[in-house]
Amino acid sequence: MSESPDSSGHFGAYGGRFVPEALVAALDELTAAHLAARTDPVFTAELDRLLTTYAGRPTPLTDARRLSEHAGGARILLKREDLAHTGSHKINNVLGQALLTKQMGKQRVIAETGAGQHGVATATACALFGFDCTVYMGEEDTRRQALNVARMRLLGAEVIPVTSGTRTLKDATNEAMRDWVTNVETTHYVIGSVVGPHPFPMLVRDFQRVIGVEARQQCLDLVGRLPDAVVACVGGGSNAMGIFHPFLEDASVALIGCEAGGDGVETGRHAAPLTAGEPGVLHGARSYLMQDEDGQTAETTSISAGLDYPGVGPEHALLRDSGRATYTGVADAWAMQALDTLAKSEGILCAIETAHAFAGACDWGRAQVAAGKDARDLVIVVNTSGRGDKDVDTAARWFGLVTGEEVAESDLVRAHEGEQP
């Protein structure tokens, strides 16, 4: 399974390249650069140096003792990607792709972003490497993640609000692809998740594997054995793929991906293609997809901008079909409750995306106990993919923590930010 994908980028029936011909040469160039870099000691040493001295790796594994009671008593270990520079796992992938960009001699970088974490990470790396940076972000997301828009602009990136289609991550990705088709000779497209045409799902996974490699060893060191389950949230699927991959051969470890259940998967208003979609093609790869009877991409619903996406990485599609990983939809309300629980029991304010994983972990732990397992024997590793600063505004509204006057004021702040060039 670690041999996936095959040389043409297929994970079983999934993946591949469903792209305009104009992009094929650039994808071939990128594939060659990545395969060469993978075994180039100079490249890997430089990436290790950046991950250590710039991004703050290794990130710790935190024993979340007080959270345990919410998971039926199971022991919960947090892989702290929220402590990485810029506040999420996205930096791991971006630093790798920035080095590849330099290797390929390109000077301009574009990216799509939903929650803004990938955009912030990309803007950060571009500042560090001296690249021009343009980030496409759905207009709806620029509103609900305004803090990250300001961060990207402070870092020198141009943020382009996308007003087509659903004005969220899907359409930001469309616009980034259109930019890339036009400027591919000078520009590298830093895709932010394990999605898109080959080699992106492989390449992003390879750069995110560091999460799982560290977590596996840290768990062995701390507990003396492997965990019973590894849980992660799934938008495009990069933090999940990164932590799952080093555990794929460990048959005793359950791998659980938590998709955005929105108003509840049963309502149809969600963003859970692995749970309730069918195979289809979007953004260059075949995978599970939310679509209508005619193959038009369906609208998605989620409180989390980073999970509000109708597609998912093709390797997850393969893991779903083989049963090696299981996927479940976590509704908005349940995720927000988990966010609150984590904040109050551990003093960690996580991203709303990440909160979906905690909710899923609590469900899994309780289900095991209900099925007769002894909670004291259960160890769950949860990928804490990001921190929640960007979500304070959304959370404050959700929990009614600000007064009407305060809300009006923060509206003004947002309107002002939206006007900036």
Add this chain to the structure above:
Amino acid sequence: MSQLDELFARCRTEGRAALVGYLPVGFPSYDASVEAMTAMVEAGVDAVEVGMPYSDPLMEGPVIQAAHQAALDAGTRQADVLRAVEAVAATGAPTLVMGYWNPVHRYGFRRWAQALKDAGGVGAITPDLIPEEAPEWLEACRALDLDPVFLVAPSSTDERIAVVGRTNRGFVYAAAVMGVTGARAQLGAGARDLVARVRAQTDLPVGVGIGVSTGEQAAEVAGFADAVVVGSALVTALQTGGVDAVRRLAAELAEGVRSPVRN
């Protein structure tokens, strides 16, 4: 000989390029789109690309994107696309579908190929499908005698152009500028080079899509290509001036492809 082969043979005898017109089904309404496609054939368009509206058309610029969205908002379905093919094919002009892959994939590409054949379509242009991903699609086309048309771009290597040349039937579609669709005031110089590179690899006719919007530009492209493909300009004409404007523009373009500027 396929309908497209016959068309290109006739154009060669007449010393001109073929004119290929594109309009999406369901924009501004189903009836108006079919009326416009029929009118453009009457005015001199030789072959029609019937556009299948799609929620995420990656290769399209703002004009065609907006038309696709409007068509979908108006309730256009896959069945309407096939119905439109039937209506346009009845004019006698070779009729192809220009369609992104997911709607075809969802329909079931074998079943869709049969439906296209039954409707009188001669083939399909697939802008986000490359030959490497399409062996089964190619088999389905071969079995039904449909023409699969893949694209080449300025960034295509000669090896890839050769693959497309061996795979396509009917013609090779050269998307001759890097970027999305849309009318351009100045035609890029790269188109001529790309056509020459295609001719070095295949004897198939070469159609060029490059943002042509005037008869003069059509004449210029007709000087080095076998077909001039026009899309965004026809969509804009339909949007701003209705079917009459489409008829006028098609007539102007038809004159253009009959006055190739060779230099």
